[in-house]
Amino acid sequence: MALERSDVEKIAHLASLGLNDADLPQTTAALNSILGLVDQMQAVNTDGIEPLAHPLEATQRLRADVVTEVNHREAYQSIAPAVENGLYLVPKVID
Amino acid sequence: MQWEVVIGLEIHTQLATQSKIFSGSATTFGAEPNTQASLVDLGMPGVLPVLNQEAVRMAVMFGLAIDAEIGQHSVFARKNYFYPDLPKGYQISQMELPIVGKGYLDIPLEDGTIKRVGVTRAHLEEDAGKSLHEEFNGATGIDLNRAGTPLLEIVSEPDMRSAKEAVAYVKTIHALVRYLGICDGNMAEGSLRCDCNVSVRPKGQVEYGTRCEIKNVNSFRFIEKAINTEVRRQIELIEDGGKVIQQTRLYDPNKDETRAMRSKEEANxxxxxxxxxxxxxxxEDSFLNDVRATLPELPPQKRERFQAQFGLSVYDASVLASSREQADYFEKVVSIAGDAKLAANWVMVELGSLLNKQGLEIDEAPVSAEQLGGMLLRIKDNTISGKIAKTVFEAMASGEGSSDEIIEKRGLKQVTDSGAISAVLDEMLAANAEQVEQYRAADEAKRGKMFGFFVGQAMKASKGKANPQQVNELLKSKLEG
Amino acid sequence: MHHMTLAEIARGLADKKFSSEELTKTLLARIAELDPKVNSFISITEELALSQAKAADARRANGENGALLGAPIAHKDLFCTQGIRTSCGSKMLDNFKAPYDATVVSKLAAAGAVTLGKTNMDEFAMGSANESSYYGAVKNPWNLDCVPGGSSGGSAAAVAARFLPAATATDTGGSIRQPAAFTNLTGLKPTYGRVSRWGMIAYASSLDQGGTLARTAEDCAILLQGMAGFDAQDSTSVDEPVPDYSASLNTSLKGLRIGVPNEYFSAGLDPRIAELVHNSVKELEKLGAVIKPISLPNNQHAIPAYYVIAPAEASSNLSRFDGVRFGYRCENPKDLNDLYKRSRGEGFGVEVQRRIMVGAYALSAGYYDAYYLKAQKIRRLIKNDFMAAFEEVDVILGPTTPNPAWKIGAKTGDPIAEYLEDLYTITANLAGLPGLSMPAGFVDGLPVGVQLLAPYFQEGRLLNVAHQYQLNTDWHTRTPTGF
Structure with missing residues (x-):
């Protein structure tokens, strides 16, 4: 099943990527060729096989509940594009 | 048409850990913006999460308290969406394998009955930051101090049938998490927040109606109002021939209305x-057993024990057991005064109305359990009467010291010397000779009423200090004589 | 001086034949002169390097010793370095001065290593040619018209050009081993979890692993010793003791069972590379190894599964680049959506955007089972193949790549052609196994690599085999003309 231009627009929106209209045909073609490669998986019989998320299948370690961080706001915000009064600024958010 | 309301709730409780769920930042409320936002909380490139053991312990504790299946193999999942208060572009949550599975809660309703509400699941996740509007000329400011605070999201079954039931459920959860010490329950600070899923259907219909989710309702009163408002909106909409659309809405307490959220317009x-x-x-089982061993006595067990041990009514027992602080206070008073019914009465009535008037929680009570217990002892040993006790109680509330100090200082000690009481009575009867004549001439029925008049006069004359029982007895013999 | 290996430098410093400062100055001058031809560095950290070199010399003067004390290295530009640009080869992070050091960076600094700079790479480590960097393509010192491989192409080219003896790198689907093969280096990707990922900007979290690029196995052992170890800040880090890698180098290969998978020699492999691989097998047989044919039946399914799992994880990992707290932000965003879409659309290059979209699609409602879950199941089949094979053999050997380095631009615009070049390297990442590529000859003047794979935490065994091979061959000592 090939992606259409509108599918690619939807995916780009999901991923918050602003695509140029001019690039859309090329992007659509590239995604379709990648998905064509990926679709080779469907021929593999995986009945009864458990998915593997981590190679070593270890379990989560737990951290002691201790405060170890101190305030570095100034340093961390010195690399931010827009801050005011210690807050990161973004264009107005409407709930 | 008769409508039935169907409500399910998602309650987000902030767990009372010292540090965040995946970082070593403090979780203290009210710090300067972004001063409790570490590299991990800010979602800096290259950072990684490590899970806080205490958050896991608290979630398991909650699960055990609602008799739920504990997910002994649970998995964190990423919930991907873009929002400025979500620094990584995803929230670490749990989806398929939550830490707490199916459980239930028994909630006491106002009519004295108990209703069982199913809990579908409860899962661990990280809280988002906060967006601060209207301060920066059209821009929004982002504070990420709250980002990464551990949350336990408790999802109920759609088992509630009225706003009142929903509130009772939230109150039960609120009491429980505070009992367990896993959440401070401070709703004004957002420690416990509620999303209400509301739908209506014609009575008798089996399928659910289309539901709307009211996001982030943060007080018991608003939960009730928001649900009732939304129910009205949905019924009016349907009765006018419209259809409810599944959507996320916000409750505006100023206008008492709900409105669709702009940011949630598109299906995510x-x-x-x-x-x-x-x-x-x-x-591991050993971890589970360790947590189980630390479980405190919970409200239902406490209520039953209060009934059995102290002979209290279901109502009194459940009121006293509704918060751990209140139950502890009550038990301390009993341990001093030794009279559970008297203690229950004073804690619920006098102390309750005092706290109510002053807007205080029981752990801020101006009269300590030791003070109240001490005073009840003085009632029991006849040092003061119940009536004088109210005066003593008020004096203790305004910081005048222990009951003994107040009784001594104000001279409130009850008079039990029959000679002294007899003298007071003689003087009073002499001053009311006419009434004494009338009393003696009256029949039995009338006498009963008039006797009260003499008791009142006697107590007044003794400034309330005469032992009421002695007054009764002596007065009777003098009048009969 | 620039021809010395880490081991030789350590001896020279210990014998006071030269100081770290002298060496550092020599190499910095060489980089300034020759790197414009290669483009292997994104940032040169001259000031830091000189101060670290002086500090190392002072520590040596105080009687301290250590294989890395005063040794010049460079970091792939996705390891965070405090106060120094950490770009990931992307416009998105061109202005990003990391506010902290990666664990690898701080461990190596503590060992006394001298950081000459940050090396070029495919944007966000996505690529096999080092052509997708915002800072331009890296050239292969063996043929400046050819690619050096990727994504650690800058680290590989810098070491191959004798700018420095060794560099850190990362490997998600072959990003250490493939450039090692293309530039005649020894490259080691350790077991997943052996090297901390804290501060290593993620491409695909369950596949990424930091490792080493150097000219010899001996040097890889030295550098890995400084990088490996448990890190409480990385939940996927493994709490296993780190062996002495240099100590294992001289074990005899007598009786070592080497498995050669049939599947590696099917169509698609350049027959000249096949021949060089067989030559290396014969060489190892001479050293006492026993060769066994084996089968990895699911090998061919690795590429499709990888190109679901890696993009899926990447699509989520790269969501944090939103123009709010760090990195590129578009000019005058008109609203929040515009801020996100333009910052990301303008900040990320074409290949990164492609993989984000493939990943978002593979995870989206209705496709998750058919793509992501299916790929995870194939991942287990691939791991199971290896577990069965390692019942019978100690090491698996094959070609690192099906072809030698290609011409710059030859595969541009054809992502599939590039993806297929990862055929032999990807399985080690899916299974989390350690893998090493070592020089094994030349085709048309371009280097060819042989790949060795071993069971979990057997990095020492890989280094041992490669070192014994290098004691008996001289491919790894060949130097590109002009360097």
Whole structure:
């Protein structure tokens, strides 16, 4: 099943990527060729096989509940594009 | 048409850990913006999460308290969406394998009955930051101090049938998490927040109606109002021939109305998948047993014990057991005064109305359990009467010291010397000779009423200090004589 | 001086034949002169390097010793370095001065290593040619018209050009081993979890692993010793003791069972590379190894599964680049959506955007089972193949790549052609196994690599085999003309 231009627009929106209209045909073609490669998986019989998320299948370690961080706001915000009064600024958010 | 309301709730409780769920930042409320936002909380490139043991312990504790299946193999998943208070572009949550599975809660309703509400699941996740509007000329400011605070999201079955039931359920959860010490329950600070899923259907219909979710309702009163408002809106909409659309709404307490949220207009595709930076959380039986051993006595057990041990009514027992602080206070008073019914009465009535008037919680009570217990002892040994006790109680509330000090200082000690009482009575009867004549001439029925008049006069004459029982007895013999 | 290996430098410093400062100055001058031809560095950290070199010399003067004390290295530009640009080869992070050091960076600094700079790479480590960097393509010192491989192409080219003896790198689907093969180096990707990922900017979290690029196995052992170890800040880090890698180098290969998978020699492999691989097998047989044919039946399914799992994880990992707290932000965003879409659309290059979209699609409602879950199941089949094979053999050997380095631009615009070049390297990442590529000859003047794979935490065994091979061959000592 090939992606259409509108599918690619939807995916780009999901991923918050602003695509140029001019690039859309090329992007659509590239995604379709990648998905064509990926679709080779469907021929593999995986009945009864458990998915593997981590190679070593270890379990989560737990951290002691201790405060170890101190305030570095100034340093961390010195690399931010827009801050005011210690807050990161973004264009107005409407709930 | 008769409508039935169907309500399910998602309650987000902030767990009372010292540090965040995946970082070593403090979780203190009210700090300067972004001073409790570490590299991990800010979602800096290259950072990684490590799970806080205490958050796991608290979630398991909650699960055990609602008799739920504990997910001994639970998995963190990423919920992907873009929002400025979500620094990584995903929230670490749990999807398919939550830490707490199916359980239930028994909630006491106002009519004295108990209703069982199913809990579908409860899962651990990280809180988002906060967006601060209207301060920066059209821009929004982002504070990420709250980002990464551990949350336990408790999802109920759609078992509630009225706003009142919903509130009773939230109150029960609120009491429980405070009992367990896993959440401070401070709703004004957002420690416990509620999303209400509301739908209506014609009575008798089996299928559910289309539901709307009211996001982030933060007080018991607003939960009730928001649900009732939304129910009205949905019924009016349907009765006018319209259809309810599934959507996320916000409750505006000023206008008492709900409105659709702009930011949630499009259906989200959260693309959940297991977080590859975290491994499955495995809870060993030994861990489970350790947590179980630390479980405190919970409200239902406490209520039953109060009934059995102290002979209290279901109502009194459940009121006293509704918060751990109140139950502890009550038990301390009993341990001093030794009279459970007297203690229950004073804690619920006098102390209750005092706290109510002053807007205080029981752990801020101006009269300590030791003070109240001490005073009740003085009632029991006849040092003061119940009536004088109210005066003593008020004096203790305004900081005048212990009951003994107040009784001594104000000279409130009850008079029990029959000679002294007899003298007071003689004087009073002499001053009311006419009434004494009338009393003696009256029949039995009338006498009963008039006797009260003499008691009142006697107590007044003794400034309330005469032992009421002695007054009764002596007065009777003098009048009969 | 620039021809010395880490081991030789350590001896020279210990014998006071030269100081770290002298060496550092020599190499910095060489980089300034020759790197414009290669483009292997994104940032040169001259000031830091000189101060670290002086500090190392002072520590040596105080009687301290250590294989890395005063040794010049460079970091792939996705390891965070405090106060120094950490770009990931992307416009998105061109202005990003990391506010902290990666664990690898701080461990190596503590060992006394001298950081000459940050090396070029495919944007966000996505690529096999080092052509997708915002800072331009890296050239292969063996043929400046050819690619050096990727994504650690800058680290590989810098070491191959004798700018420095060794560099850190990362490997998600072959990003250490493939450039090692293309530039005649020894490259080691350790077991998943052996090297901390804290501060290593993620491409695909369950596949990424930091490792080493150097000219010899001996040097890889030295550098890995400084990088490996448990890190409480990384939940996927493994709490296993780190062996002495240099100590294992001289074990005899007598009786070592080497498995050669049939599947590696099917169509697609350049027959000249096949011949060189067989030559290396014969060489190892001479050293006492026993060769066994084996089968990895699911090998061919690795590429499709990888190109679901890696993009899926990447699509989520790269969501944090939103123009709010760090990195590129578009000019005058008109609203929040515009801020996100333009910052990301303008900040990310074409290949990164492609993989984000493939990943978002593979995870989206209705496709998750058919793509992501299916790929995870194939991942287990691939791991199971290896577990069965390692019942019978100690090491698996094959070609690192099906072809030698290609001409710059030859595969541009054809992502599939590039993806297929990862055929032999990807399985080790899916299974989390350690893998090493070592020089094994030349085709048309371009280097060819042989790949060795071993069971979990057997990095020492890989280094041992490669070192014994290098004691008996001289491919790894060949130097590109002009360097």
């Amino acid at each position: 595709d959260y693309r959940y998948f297991p977080d590859p930076d975290l491994l499955p959380v495995v809870i």
